Amino acid sequence: MILRIAWRNLWRRTRRTLLTVSTVSLGLALLLISLGLGDGSHRQMIDSAVRMGVGHLVIQQTGYQEGAEIDRTLAPSQVIDAESWIEKQRSRFPIRDRLRRVFASGLASSADGSTGAQIIGIQPEGEMRASLFDEKLIQGRFLHKEGADQVVLGEGIARKLKLELGEKMVLMAQAAYTSEIQSKLVRVTGIIRTGLEQFDQMLVLMHLDTAQEFLGLGTSVHQVAIFLEDELLSEPLATVGKKELPELEVLHWGEALPELRDYIRVDDGGNYVFHVFIFLLIAFTVMNTLLMSVLERSREFALLDALGLAPGKRFAMVLVEGTLVALLSALAGGLLGYSGHLYLHVHGLPIDAFYSGDISAAGVTLDPVLYSDLSFNRIAGSVSLVMILTLLLALLPALRAARAGNVHLLGNV
Amino acid sequence: MTLRLEAVSRLYQQGDQMIRALDDVNLELGEGEFVALAGPSGSGKTTLLNIAGGLDRPTQGMVWVDNQELTRMSRSRLAQLRLEEIGFVFQGHNLVPVLTAEENTEFILLLRGVPPGERRANVRAILKEVGLEGMENRKPAELSGGQQQRVAVARAIAAEPHLVLADEPTANLDSETAFALLDLMEKLNREHRTTFLFSTHDPRVMKRARRIIQLVDGRIEKDSPVVGAVLE
Numbered sequence: 001m002i003l004r005i006a007w008r009n010l011w012r013r014t015r016r017t018l019l020t021v022s023t024v025s026l027g028l029a030l031l032l033i034s035l036g037l038g039d040g041s042h043r044q045m046i047d048s049a050v051r052m053g054v055g056h057l058v059i060q061q062t063g064y065q066e067g068a069e070i071d072r073t074l075a076p077s078q079v080i081d082a083e084s085w086i087e088k089q090r091s092r093f094p095i096r097d098r099l100r101r102v103f104a105s106g107l108a109s110s111a112d113g114s115t116g117a118q119i120i121g122i123q124p125e126g127e128m129r130a131s132l133f134d135e136k137l138i139q140g141r142f143l144h145k146e147g148a149d150q151v152v153l154g155e156g157i158a159r160k161l162k163l164e165l166g167e168k169m170v171l172m173a174q175a176a177y178t179s180e181i182q183s184k185l186v187r188v189t190g191i192i193r194t195g196l197e198q199f200d201q202m203l204v205l206m207h208l209d210t211a212q213e214f215l216g217l218g219t220s221v222h223q224v225a226i227f228l229e230d231e232l233l234s235e236p237l238a239t240v241g242k243k244e245l246p247e248l249e250v251l252h253w254g255e256a257l258p259e260l261r262d263y264i265r266v267d268d269g270g271n272y273v274f275h276v277f278i279f280l281l282i283a284f285t286v287m288n289t290l291l292m293s294v295l296e297r298s299r300e301f302a303l304l305d306a307l308g309l310a311p312g313k314r315f316a317m318v319l320v321e322g323t324l325v326a327l328l329s330a331l332a333g334g335l336l337g338y339s340g341h342l343y344l345h346v347h348g349l350p351i352d353a354f355y356s357g358d359i360s361a362a363g364v365t366l367d368p369v370l371y372s373d374l375s376f377n378r379i380a381g382s383v384s385l386v387m388i389l390t391l392l393l394a395l396l397p398a399l400r401a402a403r404a405g406n407v408h409l410l411g412n413v
Numbered sequence: 414m415t416l417r418l419e420a421v422s423r424l425y426q427q428g429d430q431m432i433r434a435l436d437d438v439n440l441e442l443g444e445g446e447f448v449a450l451a452g453p454s455g456s457g458k459t460t461l462l463n464i465a466g467g468l469d470r471p472t473q474g475m476v477w478v479d480n481q482e483l484t485r486m487s488r489s490r491l492a493q494l495r496l497e498e499i500g501f502v503f504q505g506h507n508l509v510p511v512l513t514a515e516e517n518t519e520f521i522l523l524l525r526g527v528p529p530g531e532r533r534a535n536v537r538a539i540l541k542e543v544g545l546e547g548m549e550n551r552k553p554a555e556l557s558g559g560q561q562q563r564v565a566v567a568r569a570i571a572a573e574p575h576l577v578l579a580d581e582p583t584a585n586l587d588s589e590t591a592f593a594l595l596d597l598m599e600k601l602n603r604e605h606r607t608t609f610l611f612s613t614h615d616p617r618v619m620k621r622a623r624r625i626i627q628l629v630d631g632r633i634e635k636d637s638p639v640v641g642a643v644l645e
Contacts (some may be wrong), residue, residue, distance in 0.1 A: 001516075001523045008511035303507045307470050307521055307568075308496025310489050 002313060006320040009293065020289040020326045027282040028333025028386050029340060031275055032379060036341040036372030037349065039270045042264045044367045046253060051132040052194055053120075054256045055099070055225030056234040057241065059086075060249045064222060070104055070176045073220035078248065082224045085245055093237050094229035097130040099123050100221040102211045106173030108204060110161035118158065118202040119173060121211025121221075124349065130227040133192060133205060140165045140190035148210045152190040154203030163188050171204065175216035179335055184214045279389060286390050290322055290397040294404070301404035315402035322394025326387040334383050344372035414479055414498060414575035414608050416442040416465055421474030423460050423631075434460040435471070437632040444575075445606035447599065449613055449622035457631040459504060462578045465610065466499050467491040478576065491499055496524055500569035502579035502611070507565060508553040514564045515549035521572040539567045542597050544590060558585045566567035566594055575633065577601075579611035583618050595621050 010017045050056050059082045061072040074082065079100065086098045102121035107114055124143035130133045133152070134142040143152055151171075153163065163169055164186055172183045186206065212218065215317055228234060234252035241250030254261035294301070301314055309317075352368035426552040435457045442448055450458045463469040464476055467483040476483040478498065483491065495501070500521075508517045519536045527535070538550055543563040553561050562585050569577055577598070583591035595618065601607045611618075619625055620639065627635035 001520070004516075005511060012511060036467040211588065299507075300509065303503075303509065305488075305492060306466070306495065306501050306503070306507075308492050308494075308524060310496075312489065313524075 002317045003320055006317050007324060009297075009317075009321055010324055013293075016292075017325070018276045019334060020152060020285055020325060023285040024325070024329035024386065024390070025333035025336055026328060027278045027285075028382060029337035031278050031382050032337025032374060033336070033340040033344065033372065034271065034274060034278075035068060035382065036337075036344060036374035037370055038268065039375070039378065040344070040371045040373035042267070043231060043373045044371065045260065045264070048132070048367065049257055049260050050231065050253050051130065052136075052196075053131070054253055055130075056228040056231060056253055057238050058249075058251050058256050059127075059224045059226070059241065059245065060222060060251070062247065062249045065249055065251060068103065068222075070215065070222075073102075073176065073217060073222055074224065074248070076219045079219070079221055079224060082245065082248060085241070086226060087238065089237060089307035092240075093233055095226060096229055097126055097227040099106045099126040099130060099225045099227070100208055101223045101225060102208060102215060102217055102220075103222050104173045104211070104215050106171055106204075107173055108157060108169055109159060110163050112162040112168070113160065115157060115160045116202055117171065117173075117204045118199075119171065119206065119211060119215075121206055121208040121215075123208050130193075130225075135291070136192040136194050137190050138193045140188070142190055143205060143207055144189075146161045146242050148207060148213075149184075149186045150189040150206070151186045152192055152205040153188055154200035155191055155193040156197060156201030157203060158188065158191045159202065165189065165191070169210075171203070171214070172413075173215060179218065182214055182216065182218075183342070184210075235400040269404050279385075282386060283389060283393055286322070286325065287393045287396070289325070290318065290394050291400070293321070294318060294397040294401050297401075297403050301401050305404065311402040313334070314404065315398045318398035318401040319391065319394050322390055322398070330387055331381045333386065334379065337382075338374070338379065341374045344370070345374075415444055415477070416440070416576060416608065416610065417477040418461075418465065418635060419475045419477070421461075421464060421471045421476065423457075423469065424472045428530060433631050435464070438474070438633055440626065440633065440636075442608055442610060444608055445602060445623055446624060447602050447609045447621045448624045448626060449611060450626050450628060451504055451613060451619060452628035452634075454630040459580050460631075461611065461628065462580050462612060466501060466576075466578045467494060468501075477512055498575050500572065500574035500577040500579075502562075502565050502569045502577070502582045504580040504584070508568075510553050513550045513552055514545055514556065514560075514567075517553070517564050518567045518571050520568060523589060527572075535571055536567075539571050540564075540599075542593075543567045544593060548627070559587065559590060562586055563590065563594065566597075570597065570607075573601065573605055574607065576608045577610070579609070581613060582611050583613065583615055588617070591615070591618065 034117040061074055083098060086095060089095060100123055104119045106117045106119050108117040128142065138155060143150055161169060168185055168187050170183055170185055172181055174180070175182045192203070194203070212220070228237065236249050238252035304314055348371045349367035349368050418438050418440040421435055421438045422433065425432040425434055438461065450461065452458055460469065464471050467476070467486065478494065481494065488496070512520065515536055518540060519532050522532045522535065535550070540546060543566060545560060545563055545567070548556065548560065551563055556564065562582070566582055569579065583594060586594065596615065598609055599621065602609050613619060622639055624638050626633055
């Protein structure tokens with residue numbers, strides 16, 4: 001009976017109930033879409049960062065993250081240990097690729113000048129599968145097997161040194177384990193634009209073997225990068241790695257790119273503030289409706305009291321009304337929000353209309369189209385939160401209903 | 414069920430003035446009595462009925478229903494007592510607007526946990542007796558004032574309470590319906606020894622009572638059996 005009365009009470013003022021349900025639903029839908037776009041853009045940033053260099057996980061010599069010293073290499077035996085550990089993990093984690101890399105800072109010179117360079121030695125075939133370097137090529141071709149002297153330059157450094165495809169340049173860098181400066185004559189085979197201006201002004205990609213020889217590394221590397229099918233597994237795999245490879249530095253992307261991780265945290269913080277506003281909007285709407293609904297039924301609650309409906313049951317009745325509003329809103333808002341997410345997941349939200357040129361944040365180029373990404377946990381969490389909030393807000397009106405019992409509302413004194 | 418009011422007074426603040434709605438009222442009703450409460454408007458009839466049913470608390474005095482003292486009971490306990498023992502008919506029709514005539518009538522039975530079959534049968538029979546057959550599914554807004562009053566009476570007596578407190582139960586009713594309703598109340602009183610205390614202005618209704626209590630300015634001015642009333 002309580003459920004029946006509560007349900008009918010809702011539809012006593014159809015327009016008001018629909019308005020309330022619509023407001024809460026829209027709030028929830030907005031929340032889900034905002035969460036989807038937030039998570040989607042973060043995932044795109046992480047994916048971009050991961051595929052533009054770092055990888056989902058990196059295994060490197062202890063302390064390399066802090067100073068990136070050229071001498072802090074993984075010895076050949078450590079590389080083999082790390083790679084066999086990775087192979088063992090394939091049964092538990094969806095590992096797509098593992099790639100060796102070396103890094104060095106140096107000087108690049110052409111007939112037109114010199115500039116600082118960030119030299120990265122890579123395995124071209126693997127990088128073409130796992131990273132985005134080859135996709136960012138704007139001129140020439142990517143590194144290929146033949147030609148140990150070939151390099152791919154960032155657009156900025158090529159422009160600074162006024163280098164064209166096929167032209168030569170000299171690279172100078174300090175060799176590992178000695179203080180000697182090495183130099184090497186290389187030829188430009190391709191130019192890439194990552195979208196990160198600072199990065200493009202220094203980037204020099206070359207064959208891993210060539211870089212190892214140039215830098216006197218032998219077969220040592222600075223890093224073994226791991227690429228996964230699912231970014232969310234980065235942390236769990238890193239946890240296993242830290243435990244099973246205690247002598248090495250096993251970092252997930254968030255640890256390898258702390259500035260990106262912090263940017264996402266700050267951005268999430270901003271989003272949470274926005275979400276709080278949405279919740280406040282929901283809160284005031286629900287509170288207003290339920291309170292008004294209870295206040296205008298004071299006479300009716302007095303009647304129910306007189307008929308013997310105990311205060312607890314009157315309290316429950318208003319809570320049931322709140323629950324019904326919450327359920328209807330969760331259903332409508334969930335469907336609306338999920339539909340919005342699906343649309344933005346497939347078609348995306350173009351943000352390039354608002355910006356000119358490449359957009360980057362925290363050292364990562366942003367995709368000009370944002371795609372929504374919404375996990376089940378996000379949906380369940382948001383819907384539950386809206387429902388819990390609605391129920392909490394129904395407590396005060398419910399309490400008023402429980403206390404209502406003014407007999408003077410029922411008739412003359 | 415017996416009802417006893419001991420030195421009951423009820424004062425209300427109205428602006429700067431104190432209104433004495435009841436003034437040192439002493440009253441005792443035995444089981445199976447059929448009592449009319451008479452008096453002009455503002456004499457305290459409704460207040461007395463509300464206090465007798467535990468809907469209002471006296472400023473002074475005590476109220477006993479059987480051996481239970483009402484003024485110290487919690488609101489939950491009072492609600493429980495009303496649910497189990499007391500039927501009310503209010504001056505305004507006071508039906509639950511979102512429920513149909515049948516649902517309003519079965520409300521108390523449902524709260525009491527009466528099984529659905531028994532509940533429906535009782536309700537249908539009572540609605541028939543008060544002349545509302547065929548109107549079971551109408552909501553209060555679809556009923557006339559008199560019909561609503563009949564639903565209110567049906568609700569009060571459907572659960573066969575031991576005490577019925579009725580405030581002008583036949584107001585808004587035509588003579589035929591009013592007498593049918595009184596017949597029903599008398600039948601319940603006779604067959605189940607239900608105690609009835611009802612306020613009225615209507616001399617025809619007063620004639621059916623077996624005892625009349627006259628209230629004036631919150632005091633019992635006269636309390637006497639009706640001459641010629643058929644007593645069991």
